[in-house]
Amino acid sequence: MDEGLRSELSKQGIFTSTLEDLYNWGRQNSVWPLQFGLACCAIEMIATSMARFDLARFGAEVFRPSPRQADLMIVAGTVTKKMAPQVVRLYNQMPEPKYVIAMGACAISGGPFKQGYNVLKGIDRFIPVDVHIPGCPPRPEALLHAFMTLQQRIDGQRLTGKSRPRHLNAEAPSEFPVPQFGAKDLEPPFNPEVWQPPRLVRSE
Amino acid sequence: MKTTVVEPPVPSGAPVGLPAGDGRFSLLPKTSFDGRVETELLEVAMGPHHPSTHGVFRMDVVLDGETIVKLKPVFGYLHRNHEKIAENVSYLASIPYTDRLDYLCSMTNNWAYALSVEKLAGLEPPERAEYIRVIMAELTRLANHVCLIGFLAQDMGALGTPLMYGFREREKILDLFEALSGSRMMCNYMRFGGCRLDLPPGWVREARVVVDNFPKFLEEFDNLLSGNEILMARTQGVGVLTAELAVNAGITGPMLRASGVNYDIRKVDRYGIYDRFEFRVPLGDHGDVYDRYMIRLLEMWESLKILRQALDDIPEGPVMDPNAKIRNFKPKPGECYERIEGPKGELGFYLVSDGGANPYRYRVRPPSLVNLTVLEDMCLGHNVADAVAILGSVDIVLGEVDR
Numbered sequence: 001m002d003e004g005l006r007s008e009l010s011k012q013g014i015f016t017s018t019l020e021d022l023y024n025w026g027r028q029n030s031v032w033p034l035q036f037g038l039a040c041c042a043i044e045m046i047a048t049s050m051a052r053f054d055l056a057r058f059g060a061e062v063f064r065p066s067p068r069q070a071d072l073m074i075v076a077g078t079v080t081k082k083m084a085p086q087v088v089r090l091y092n093q094m095p096e097p098k099y100v101i102a103m104g105a106c107a108i109s110g111g112p113f114k115q116g117y118n119v120l121k122g123i124d125r126f127i128p129v130d131v132h133i134p135g136c137p138p139r140p141e142a143l144l145h146a147f148m149t150l151q152q153r154i155d156g157q158r159l160t161g162k163s164r165p166r167h168l169n170a171e172a173p174s175e176f177p178v179p180q181f182g183a184k185d186l187e188p189p190f191n192p193e194v195w196q197p198p199r200l201v202r203s204e
Numbered sequence: 205m206k207t208t209v210v211e212p213p214v215p216s217g218a219p220v221g222l223p224a225g226d227g228r229f230s231l232l233p234k235t236s237f238d239g240r241v242e243t244e245l246l247e248v249a250m251g252p253h254h255p256s257t258h259g260v261f262r263m264d265v266v267l268d269g270e271t272i273v274k275l276k277p278v279f280g281y282l283h284r285n286h287e288k289i290a291e292n293v294s295y296l297a298s299i300p301y302t303d304r305l306d307y308l309c310s311m312t313n314n315w316a317y318a319l320s321v322e323k324l325a326g327l328e329p330p331e332r333a334e335y336i337r338v339i340m341a342e343l344t345r346l347a348n349h350v351c352l353i354g355f356l357a358q359d360m361g362a363l364g365t366p367l368m369y370g371f372r373e374r375e376k377i378l379d380l381f382e383a384l385s386g387s388r389m390m391c392n393y394m395r396f397g398g399c400r401l402d403l404p405p406g407w408v409r410e411a412r413v414v415v416d417n418f419p420k421f422l423e424e425f426d427n428l429l430s431g432n433e434i435l436m437a438r439t440q441g442v443g444v445l446t447a448e449l450a451v452n453a454g455i456t457g458p459m460l461r462a463s464g465v466n467y468d469i470r471k472v473d474r475y476g477i478y479d480r481f482e483f484r485v486p487l488g489d490h491g492d493v494y495d496r497y498m499i500r501l502l503e504m505w506e507s508l509k510i511l512r513q514a515l516d517d518i519p520e521g522p523v524m525d526p527n528a529k530i531r532n533f534k535p536k537p538g539e540c541y542e543r544i545e546g547p548k549g550e551l552g553f554y555l556v557s558d559g560g561a562n563p564y565r566y567r568v569r570p571p572s573l574v575n576l577t578v579l580e581d582m583c584l585g586h587n588v589a590d591a592v593a594i595l596g597s598v599d600i601v602l603g604e605v606d607r
Contacts, residue, residue, distance in 0.1 A: 044389065
């Protein structure tokens with residue numbers, strides 16, 4: 001739309017926008033997180049939603065206890081091999097469009113407990129993660145920044161074409177296989193659709 | 205712990221539901237009580253994702269209607285191999301891991317660990333360091349108890365307000381920790397033989413402002429909650445823990461004192477310099493959830509008393525024992541156990557040294573785990589909604605329960 005026309009219309013009290021912008025504006029300001037804490041980072045997540053940091057400014061203060069009502073999963077803390085199936089199952093139960101923030105060193109890579117025999121080396125082995133936050137634990141400001149990053153990401157999505165959100169893409173998978181604890185480790189140890197182990201490529 | 209539950213008789217030939225214990229819902233066999241009403245016991249898994257289980261904790265409850273007839277705590281969802289990792293890293297490198305044990309009270313965890321290593325290596329922290337440690341421990345106790353009461357009220361349906369008040373005050377204490385150690389939650393502050401850093405200039409003044417303003421908040425909290433009819437109805441007479449059972453089960457901390465047993469390790473062991481401060485130990489009469497709530501509120505008043513005395517008396521001087529070796533630290537062979545009165549109860553570290561750079565055996569005595577063992581005894585016969593309040597009053601942190 002012509003900028004001059006738009007400003008002329010706005011002087012007359014007519015607001016113009018595209019459907020896409022309006023849709024994304026509504027979506028990005030009503031991201032409801034799942035009330036789901038795993039470890040230390042959950043305390044910082046709660047602190048973020050409290051008076052000083054006030055997550056409500058971003059329209060995300062409504063922590064839902066049920067995955068059926070949530071849009072965003074904040075994986076806040078260490079994911080152990082006993083807990084990983086439940087995390088993936090909760091993710092599967094969330095309706096589309098759904099987003100994941102991996103909060104803290106443990107959730108993104110295993111963090112300080114990476115050498116532990118019972119610790120999953122990053123939740124992105126099983127579910128697609130939109131925003132990673134480093135830190136042990138990340139400060140509430142870091143979580144706010146992750147929220148803003150996610151909002152920008154939602155804002156950048158188009159209704160059609162390649163960058164359309166997953167709920168508008170019939171081919172995008174909405175559920176991922178839930179791992180089971182096998183004889184020694186989780187089976188499968190990772191979901192090859194979302195994560196592949198890094199390959200060493202030697203230069204010639 | 206022996207429970208008084210009588211298993212319902214299984215009539216022969218009755219249809220048997222799914223096998224229990226794999227975390228799924230399962231219908232137990234139908235039983236009829238005195239032949240009148242055919243009732244059915246229902247096994248419900250509360251958790252590991254449940255808004256009121258304080259983390260990843262599961263209670264397998266067997267319900268007769270709304271009444272709990274059996275409860276099995278299932279934990280291990282946050283088993284992070286703390287003890288095994290600590291046996292493979294140096295003594296110093298375990299301190300950041302102790303922060304993450306009970307992640308609401310990192311300072312007291314540091315202190316308990318530093319105290320055991322000091323005993324093992326024969327180190328003596330200087331006086332100023334002892335004062336700093338007491339100040340940190342009592343500030344941690346304040347931060348823990350306000351959060352706990354907020355969570356407890358939230359579990360009983362007061363969504364938001366008390367927790368928000370609690371976190372508002374906690375942030376002020378975390379600001380002090382951050383000014384001192386550089387981190388809000390994971391302070392990693394204490395070392396064997398003293399403290400990592402001296403107090404920054406003006407810190408004592410800032411701390412005094414926080415301590416002086418705290419009573420106003422406590423009175424506000426008290427007015428808001430203690431006389432609240434809903435809170436009293438939900439908590440009084442609920443989850444009674446008798447003094448006898450508490451002592452036999454090894455319960456410590458505010459839970460034990462709420463049952464009327466006068467046992468505070470700050471008074472019993474007088475570790476550090478607790479013999480210099482004047483404070484009283486509040487005790488409960490009934491051992492119910494309300495008493496446990498009230499004990500914590502009263503303990504905060506006593507902590508403020510200790511804080512005022514410590515902030516007034518803190519001397520100048522070094523904060524590290526000059527004999528303490530941070531690098532290449534190898535205590536002589538031996539074993540030791542040292543404990544402190546953490547905000548949740550007796551927190552102890554048992555260390556065995558074989559003269560090497562890592563501990564040969566490293567064991568944590570977590571108060572939350574031991575206090576959790578009587579959960580079933582407290583919950584039996586109550587409604588399932590009361591189990592939430594009872595669990596909230598135990599004050600568990602899963603990082604410490606599962607380690």
